[in-house]
Amino acid sequence: MAIQHLSSAPSAPASSRPYPMASPGYGKRPAPDQQPRRADDFMLLPLRERNIAGFIDQLPEGAAMDVKGLAKQLPLYGQQAVGSALKALSVAGYLRRVRCLVTGEGGQVRWVFRTFWSRTARDNEWWGALVGAEREQPTVAEPVAVRPETPAVPQQRTPEPVPPALEGDSAAYAALARLGRVDARLALSAADCAVLEPLAAEWFTRGVDADYLVRALVAGLPARVDSPVGLVRRRLTDKIPPQVSVTPVPPAPGTPVRRVMMECTKCGVPGRAEALPDGLCRACRQPDEGAPEVPVELPAERDVRTYVAELRDLLKAP
Structure with missing residues (x-):
């Protein structure tokens, strides 16, 4: 009897239409210095995270990375499962969400939201250095686009638009x-x-x-x-966001300005890389009231097995 061998990093599910792409300048961005793709990529991850990681790894640059869009393409998992998996993959060192404040031609200012992906697990120090390097790179003015990605809200329906305040209410x-x-x-x-x-x-x-x-x-x-x-x-x-000037110092003619910061993988709150270890803010690392504090300072060097051990502990938590 023939035996079918399953790869640890499954290919994208068959579809009659291409995977939806984010607006120009947004979506998935491959991190530099990744190892070549191998059949045993993500083998140490639990099954759900392994499947979702294998799917994300094969998405093209610029693909939409919002939870709702990913769940539509992964019939085995709903939005809550996908959101939890992305959080776990962030803890394991495979992804970080980043936002860039770009000043283009004419002084126009806008936020650009991206998800950096690395099939090679990285530690917090490496991701912090990547964000610093992105901050220093020149930016070409990009088309104005509406952000297609929203922070994951597990077990919640999409918030209804807040109506204008009643008379006397702020x-x-x-x-x-x-x-x-x-x-x-x-x-x-x-x-x-x-x-x-x-x-x-x-x-x-x-x-x-x-x-x-x-x-x-x-x-x-x-x-x-x-x-x-x-x-x-x-x-x-x-979770209060940092102060960001809405009227930045005008750049030299023809030289757009870019400001880069990391954001929490789970809720989207922005902050410095050192304030978001494992890509998570303090509130999302400790979602339960009365839970013990998690040390902010983590070892600079951690191997994949250490990441996986922490990931398994995270998945066992209620």
């Missing part, structure tokens, strides 16, 4: 009041919204909109939330 208050309709675990009272309004308003001064704020607050919620107002207060403080 945009921050309206966004907080909307949280309970996106996920009942974060239902806030009017008094809660009033108390948290100043913290939420600070996010708006840093260039984010209400839709971004809602996504960041509902991403990766624990199964049970005993104190919605306490959890929201902590996330408003821990």
Whole structure:
């Protein structure tokens, strides 16, 4: 009887149409200095992560890397499974999400969102150096595009657009009041919204909109939330994005300017590479209330087996 040998890195599923591509300048970017593709790539990963890693590895540069799009192409896994796998692959050192603030011709400023992928697992120091190198490279002005990728929100439906604030209500208050309709675990009272309004308003001064704020607050919620107002207060403080000038210093004529920062693989909150070990913010590394703190400083050099051991521990966590 013939025996079928299965590869550890499966090929992309057959499809009558090509895989959807992101807008120009966005999507998948291959990391440099990768090892040649081999049949035993990702062999040490658990089955789900091995399958998804093998699929991503064969996607072309510029392919869309959002959770919803990947789940549509992977019939065995839903959005929650894909989101969890991407988080695990980030911990294992295979990917990082990066955003670039690009100033092109005429002083036009826009964010470009990319997912760097390496079939060779890398440590935090290597990824930090890559982000630093990207920051120093010149950037060619790219077509204006709308971001096709959104942070994964496991077990959540897509947040509804936040309506304009009622008379007397600020945009921050309206966004907080909307949280309970996106996920009942974060239902806030009017008094809660009033108390948290100043913290939420600070996010708006840093260039984010209400839709971004809602996504960041509902991403990766624990199964049970005993104190919605306490959890929201902590996330408003821990996940607040950095200050980014919306009117950068004008570049020399013909020389576009680029600013690069890493973002959390799970919720999309931006930050410096050293503040996002394993590509995750503090809140997404510790999603459960009352869970022990994870040391921020990790060994600079870790081999693949160490990554896999941590990955298996992550998958066993409730």
